[in-house]
Amino acid sequence: MMLALSxxxxxxxxxxxxxDRTFLRVIIGFVLFGHAVNLLLFSSGGIxxxxxxxxxxxDPAVTADALPxxxxxxxxxxxxxxxxxxxxxxxxGRPDEDAPTxxxxxxxxxxxxxxxAPSDTDDRSGADDRSGAAPRTTDQESxx
Amino acid sequence: xxxxLLPLLVGLPLAAAGLTALGRQGARWPSVVLMAALSLNLAxxxxxxxxxxxxxxxxxxxxxxxxxxxxxxxxxTLSALMLxxxxxxxxxxxxxxxxxxxxxxxxxxxxxxxLTAGVNGALxxxxxxxxxxxxxxxxxxxxxxxxxxxxGEGRLGSVLGSRLYVTFNLFVxxxxxxxxxxxxxxxxxVNLAELAGAARSSPLVAAATAVCLFALGMKxxxxxxxxxxxxxxxxxxxxxxxxxxxxxxxVAIYAIYRVYAVVFEGDQRxxxxxxxxxxxTMAVGVxxxxxxxxxxxxxxxxxxxxxxxxxxxxxLFTPAGLAAGIYYLLHHMIVxxxxxxxxxxxELRAGEGRLDRLKGFARREPLLAAAFLMAALSLxxxxxxxxxxxxxxxxxxxxxxxxxxxxxxAIVVSLVTLLSMLxxxxxxxxxxxxxxxxxxxxxxxxxxxxxxxxxxxxLPRVGVLGSLPALVLAGITLSLxxxxxxxxxxxSTAAAGLLDTAPYVQAVLG
Numbered sequence: 001m002m003l004a005l006s007x008x009x010x011x012x013x014x015x016x017x018x019x020d021r022t023f024l025r026v027i028i029g030f031v032l033f034g035h036a037v038n039l040l041l042f043s044s045g046g047i048x049x050x051x052x053x054x055x056x057x058x059d060p061a062v063t064a065d066a067l068p069x070x071x072x073x074x075x076x077x078x079x080x081x082x083x084x085x086x087x088x089x090x091x092x093g094r095p096d097e098d099a100p101t102x103x104x105x106x107x108x109x110x111x112x113x114x115x116x117a118p119s120d121t122d123d124r125s126g127a128d129d130r131s132g133a134a135p136r137t138t139d140q141e142s143x144x
Numbered sequence: 145x146x147x148x149l150l151p152l153l154v155g156l157p158l159a160a161a162g163l164t165a166l167g168r169q170g171a172r173w174p175s176v177v178l179m180a181a182l183s184l185n186l187a188x189x190x191x192x193x194x195x196x197x198x199x200x201x202x203x204x205x206x207x208x209x210x211x212x213x214x215x216x217x218x219x220x221t222l223s224a225l226m227l228x229x230x231x232x233x234x235x236x237x238x239x240x241x242x243x244x245x246x247x248x249x250x251x252x253x254x255x256x257x258x259l260t261a262g263v264n265g266a267l268x269x270x271x272x273x274x275x276x277x278x279x280x281x282x283x284x285x286x287x288x289x290x291x292x293x294x295x296g297e298g299r300l301g302s303v304l305g306s307r308l309y310v311t312f313n314l315f316v317x318x319x320x321x322x323x324x325x326x327x328x329x330x331x332x333x334v335n336l337a338e339l340a341g342a343a344r345s346s347p348l349v350a351a352a353t354a355v356c357l358f359a360l361g362m363k364x365x366x367x368x369x370x371x372x373x374x375x376x377x378x379x380x381x382x383x384x385x386x387x388x389x390x391x392x393x394x395v396a397i398y399a400i401y402r403v404y405a406v407v408f409e410g411d412q413r414x415x416x417x418x419x420x421x422x423x424x425t426m427a428v429g430v431x432x433x434x435x436x437x438x439x440x441x442x443x444x445x446x447x448x449x450x451x452x453x454x455x456x457x458x459x460l461f462t463p464a465g466l467a468a469g470i471y472y473l474l475h476h477m478i479v480x481x482x483x484x485x486x487x488x489x490x491e492l493r494a495g496e497g498r499l500d501r502l503k504g505f506a507r508r509e510p511l512l513a514a515a516f517l518m519a520a521l522s523l524x525x526x527x528x529x530x531x532x533x534x535x536x537x538x539x540x541x542x543x544x545x546x547x548x549x550x551x552x553x554a555i556v557v558s559l560v561t562l563l564s565m566l567x568x569x570x571x572x573x574x575x576x577x578x579x580x581x582x583x584x585x586x587x588x589x590x591x592x593x594x595x596x597x598x599x600x601x602x603l604p605r606v607g608v609l610g611s612l613p614a615l616v617l618a619g620i621t622l623s624l625x626x627x628x629x630x631x632x633x634x635x636s637t638a639a640a641g642l643l644d645t646a647p648y649v650q651a652v653l654g
């Protein structure tokens with residue numbers, strides 16, 4: 001019951017944050033959503049049997065199901081990677097807000113001329129470059 | 145060859161990706177490795193198609209573990225056909241990217257190879273959780289490809305499109321993962337073979353699997369969750385749009401076919417939901433295209449509409465319906481990529497995708513015009529192209545199954561599709577440059593129109609090399625239309641594999 005309530009609370013918080021315009025809040029919403037689903041995965045393996053499935057002669061009656069734990073581990077890694085990538089997207093290029101109308105106005109013609117427009121090699125070459133991306137961001141902001 | 149080699153379809157592209165990631169900026173050998181690996185991939189898919197053409201199922205549990213415990217890889221006719229077409233598209237789109245210069249960007253080769261590994265894995269796995277993992281393996285390089293650009297040519301629009309794409313896909317993946325948790329909680333397994341028929345006998349498993357199907361439907365851009373596709377796809381570079389159009393939504397469609405066939409065993413009780421939703425997808429997609437004014441956004445909306453057609457096959461769940469749906473799926477992947485490649489080549493040369501700014505390309509680029517015309521007529525469903533066979537068989541199957549309303553929607557939507565394709569054709573290809581109010585012609589000076597006109601005539605031509613990828617795919621749709629029997633019989637075999645899942649289950653469980 002406690003687990004179900006936790007999942008519900010996490011999903012509620014996630015839904016609230018995801019509906020926000022600010023991209024950073026959306027990302028935090030996804031972190032909560034990911035946690036909720038991970039708890040769900042855990043509970044799908046049964047929550048009463050909790051001893052470790054390793055070692056000599058594990059007793060099937062009390063041993064935890066190892067499969068959901070493996071699922072959760074995989075899911076955490078994937079969600080973590082995407083979260084980091086989303087954070088990079090949040091600081092790249094333009095202010096933090098998503099406005100669909102501006103997106104439509106974003107034509108291809110003005111930008112290619114800009115030598116400092118964000119190119120992909122910058123975005124994914126690691127943490128050092130991310131600090132380098134920040135000045136560009138303000139550049140773009142002031143231009144917009 | 146033996147089924148033991150199936151995991152190599154995932155392993156080899158991943159190894160090649162790791163190798164090409166070592167390449168420095170400007171190095172040429174990663175492109176060579178990329179093309180070699182993709183050609184090898186295509187050859188392997190061809191071998192798999194010939195091996196499974198009579199309905200045989202190849203299965204391998206990784207590490208030799210017994211079925212039910214192992215990580216299963218299964219190749220049957222349907223997944224072999226999908227592998228063949230996705231392999232072909234990856235090869236052609238990568239060739240196009242190399243001609244446009246995008247392929248020379250440092251991380252292009254490893255990203256495409258990882259994408260290939262993810263797609264192959266998703267098509268071959270027989271385990272819902274592994275399906276989730278492989279879809280993620282497919283999506284992570286896609287996020288990179290989406291904003292990949294040559295230095296100095298990155299666009300803010302693609303970052304915005306990428307934000308939408310990443311958030312949407314992470315949301316859908318998380319929902320899918322929740323579905324996997326429900327399935328494991330209710331059925332105690334995530335192995336498709338062990339789940340066979342489980343949703344038919346237990347409403348709990350049916351509800352849990354429905355969550356998975358719901359997430360896959362969102363990934364496939366089924367109405368009302370199609371908005372992301374029409375926004376995200378036009379924002380990236382043309383080569384990547386073409387690549388994604390052939391891979392991402394189609395893998396989700398494949399998974400819907402597979403999961404509904406195996407876990408639900410084509411349960412008749414829920415088919416009406418599919419008929420209603422997919423008919424709406426056909427209509428809404430094509431109507432959405434009416435209001436768009438760039439080539440790629442029109443094509444993206446048409447993709448939504450076509451996804452409705454493809455999925456109607458699984459919603460009918462008759463032998464004829466499934467075969468028509470599978471044929472439609474394969475035809476659509478080729479045609480859509482061809483359209484995105486021909487319009488993309490124009491867009492790259494003109495630096496512009498808006499219909500009202502492009503003129504007279506039929507005379508400037510006769511090869512591209514021919515490729516576009518063939519693919520557009522095929523998309524609309526005119527003979528002698530593959531689109532005609534696909535639509536005819538699908539509509540006949542719908543009438544056979546008593547779904548007259550869906551058949552009528554399919555016919556009407558075809559007409560609107562034709563109108564929409566003519567809109568692009570008339571605006572971009574046929575209309576002559578000298579119909580402009582300013583008849584200054586090349587080199588004419590004056591107002592804004594004349595300036596853009598001069599710039600345009602000074603543009604380098606796309607030429608044979610840039611037209612070839614679109615033309616090759618257009619030629620394939622023509623030959624698939626003229627020689628439809630071959631693919632139709634393969635599609636029927638694949639459909640038989642979905643109707644009777646016993647060989648599949650037996651192969652997986654050993």
